Amino acid sequence: MKVIYGIENYKPLKSCALTIGTFDGVHVGHQKIIRRLVSVSKSKNIHPVVLTFFPHPRMILQSDTSIKLIDTLDEKIDLLKQLNIGTLIIHPFSKSFSRTTANEFVRDIIVKSLSVKYLIIGYDHRFGRNREATVDNLINCGFTYGFEVEKIEAKEIESVNVSSTKIRNAITTGDIRKANKYLNRPFRITGRVVTGNGIGRKIDFPTANISVTEDFKLLPKDGVYFVKSSIKGHYFFGMMNIGFRPTVNGKVRTIEVHYFKFNENLYDKKIKIEILDLIRNEKKFNSLKDLEKQLLIDKKLCEDLIK
Numbered sequence: 001m002k003v004i005y006g007i008e009n010y011k012p013l014k015s016c017a018l019t020i021g022t023f024d025g026v027h028v029g030h031q032k033i034i035r036r037l038v039s040v041s042k043s044k045n046i047h048p049v050v051l052t053f054f055p056h057p058r059m060i061l062q063s064d065t066s067i068k069l070i071d072t073l074d075e076k077i078d079l080l081k082q083l084n085i086g087t088l089i090i091h092p093f094s095k096s097f098s099r100t101t102a103n104e105f106v107r108d109i110i111v112k113s114l115s116v117k118y119l120i121i122g123y124d125h126r127f128g129r130n131r132e133a134t135v136d137n138l139i140n141c142g143f144t145y146g147f148e149v150e151k152i153e154a155k156e157i158e159s160v161n162v163s164s165t166k167i168r169n170a171i172t173t174g175d176i177r178k179a180n181k182y183l184n185r186p187f188r189i190t191g192r193v194v195t196g197n198g199i200g201r202k203i204d205f206p207t208a209n210i211s212v213t214e215d216f217k218l219l220p221k222d223g224v225y226f227v228k229s230s231i232k233g234h235y236f237f238g239m240m241n242i243g244f245r246p247t248v249n250g251k252v253r254t255i256e257v258h259y260f261k262f263n264e265n266l267y268d269k270k271i272k273i274e275i276l277d278l279i280r281n282e283k284k285f286n287s288l289k290d291l292e293k294q295l296l297i298d299k300k301l302c303e304d305l306i307k
Helices: 030-046 058-063 073-081 102-113 137-146 155-159 164-174 176-182 288-305
Strands: 002-005 014-021 047-054 087-094 114-124 150-151 188-193 206-212 223-231 236-245 254-259 270-281
Touching: 014 030, 030 047, 030 114, 030 150, 047 073, 058 073, 073 087, 073 188, 102 114, 102 137, 114 137, 137 150, 164 176, 176 188, 176 270, 206 270, 223 254, 223 288, 236 270, 236 288
Parallel strands: 002 087, 014 047, 014 114, 047 087, 114 150
Antiparallel strands: 188 206, 188 270, 206 254, 223 236, 223 270, 236 254
């Protein structure tokens, strides 16, 4: 998959099949649409292209929004790479771009810049300044400019019964199993290992302290989670704590991972943490000794889940 930043940097060698969306989470509904795109492209011998936007339009158009995204941009790129797309175009979404009229979008972007011959789009898609145009408008434009539009009907999308909003709600309430079912994969956090205060090591539970720099990245509620990571080509299971560490009177929300059967130095390494299940909510203990006893129980629960 070729990744291009900015529509103006895409130079089509031949006509393409296109789908458009923010694709936050790249969930099972998104996967269904993109697989259809790839299938059509093969049958028509045209190039499969996905057009997405960053930042998320709601971040730009709703200045008071506190929307958190399931994936960072890098995470979304990694997920889309697995779906056999020919080209991913990431276009910067801005207020000036949002003022592009529907006619300008079709004429200048879909036809002139992207050379689209086949467009796959959801039944409720709206586009253009103030979301002025509908899929029916797109279909009419297709007759004018010579491209075909395939509308994904409501029953096809609803049969999947999933949305990015549902997934965000599941993650924030700790229903990781539901989120992972909708995503068709484990929800994950990507971050760099930074220096901690060493408390975990004192009670024989050394942790990798994770820094997530993207403030828009959605995180689960505070608690202890069963997780796994691929490190140097091998999967290691572990448990992760997200929260304020009330037992030691923590003031800052932290992410700490203790990996089982692993004791190498991960400092400054970038790692991906796949979250598999919520073990328990965060709790304050009377002493570090009591915390250690609970961590042993947590570890046993996690180890029982390893398949």
